[in-house]
Structures are given as structure tokens and as C-alpha cells.
Amino acid sequence: MSLRRNAFVVIALIALVAIVGEWTDVAGGSRFWYLPAALLLLGLAYDRLVPLRAHFALAVKTPARWLLTRPVAVAFEVSQQGGRPLELELAADAPAGIECPRDVVRLTVPAGDPVAVQLRAVPRRLGRMAWPALRARVSGPLGLAWWPRLLTDPVAVLVEPDILGAAAAAAGADR
Numbered sequence: 001m002s003l004r005r006n007a008f009v010v011i012a013l014i015a016l017v018a019i020v021g022e023w024t025d026v027a028g029g030s031r032f033w034y035l036p037a038a039l040l041l042l043g044l045a046y047d048r049l050v051p052l053r054a055h056f057a058l059a060v061k062t063p064a065r066w067l068l069t070r071p072v073a074v075a076f077e078v079s080q081q082g083g084r085p086l087e088l089e090l091a092a093d094a095p096a097g098i099e100c101p102r103d104v105v106r107l108t109v110p111a112g113d114p115v116a117v118q119l120r121a122v123p124r125r126l127g128r129m130a131w132p133a134l135r136a137r138v139s140g141p142l143g144l145a146w147w148p149r150l151l152t153d154p155v156a157v158l159v160e161p162d163i164l165g166a167a168a169a170a171a172g173a174d175r
Contacts, residue, residue: 001048002137007144010040040144047140051147054082054138058151059114060131066123067162074100074121076134078107078151079114087139089146090117093132097125097159123159131155 003011018033061075080086088107094100100121107115131153137146 001148002146004139004143004145006142007040007044010036010043010144014040043142044144047142047144048147050082050084050140051086051138051149054080054086054111056080056088056109056136056138056149056151058134058153060153060155061116062121062155062157064157066157066159068123068126068159070162071120071122073118075116075118077114077116078109078136080109080111082111084141085110086141087143089137089139090151091135092117092119093134094121095129095131095157097127097129098123098157123157126159126161128156128158131157 014033014036021029021032057079059077066072085108088109090105098121105117109115133150133152136149136151
């Protein structure tokens, strides 16, 4: 879990209420911060429960056979079966030997409908490679924290040598 801006704002307000409570002459004023702190904890529990109940699915769409050093389009489709749209940050990892942008992509995944992200990958090593689990983090509906998830799809690609090379565009090369 990592806290988001909303949680830090609430924590700052709790600290402010605690300071004001200490400075006032009201009996029990030093305990005014208990209620907002309890509400924050309840909010975090709710913020965790909703993404836990949402079942995420990942589908990696790519050709099964790749040619060495030839760029290939890879699509990551993420879907979830929850009751509401959820915000997701996805770190697209690639197998060793495949060059892929390491950018973090932010998505809003509606319930039931897949959302796709396309990346361009370039294989740099020959052989069969299994796609690793993708690291993701999900924000709850209150936006208080990011919750880590691993999304998997057992996809393997086979990288073969590019025998034709630049001559692949020549007439009759595809026969």
C-alpha cells in the first residue's frame, strides 16, 4: 500500500485538529483527533475492500512467433468484474531479451469492459520466452491509497532469426 494525496490531506487535517485540541481549554480537547483518525482508518478499509472484490483479468495480445530485431505490437487488455470503474497503474514488464518501454500507464477500467494499452516491443534474443506477471496498483473509490496487484496471462513468444532481413520486402519473399 502507498498513500495518495487524499490520504495526506486527511492526515494533515487530523494533525491540525490534534494541535487545536491541545491548545484549547475544553475538557478532553486533546482527544478531538480520534474521530477523524478513526474515519480515515475506516476509509482505508473500504478503499481496500472494493479493489479486493474486483476480479482483474489480463490478456496479452501478440503474435506467437517473432523475428529477431523486428518491432512487434503488443496489446495488454485489462478487464475487471467489479461494481464500479477503478483506476489502475500498470507497469508493462517484458521478458529478458525483449526491449519494451518501461513507462507506467494509468488506466480507468470500467466494470465488464476491457481497456487496451498498446506497446511496441523489439526482441533482442532468440528462443522461447514466457511473459512475466505485470505489476499493477489499484486505487480504491475514495482515492486514499494504491493497492498492489500482479496481473498474469501465461503467454509465451518464440523469437526466431530474421533470415531474410532487409530482403523481406522483395517480391516473392513471402512464399
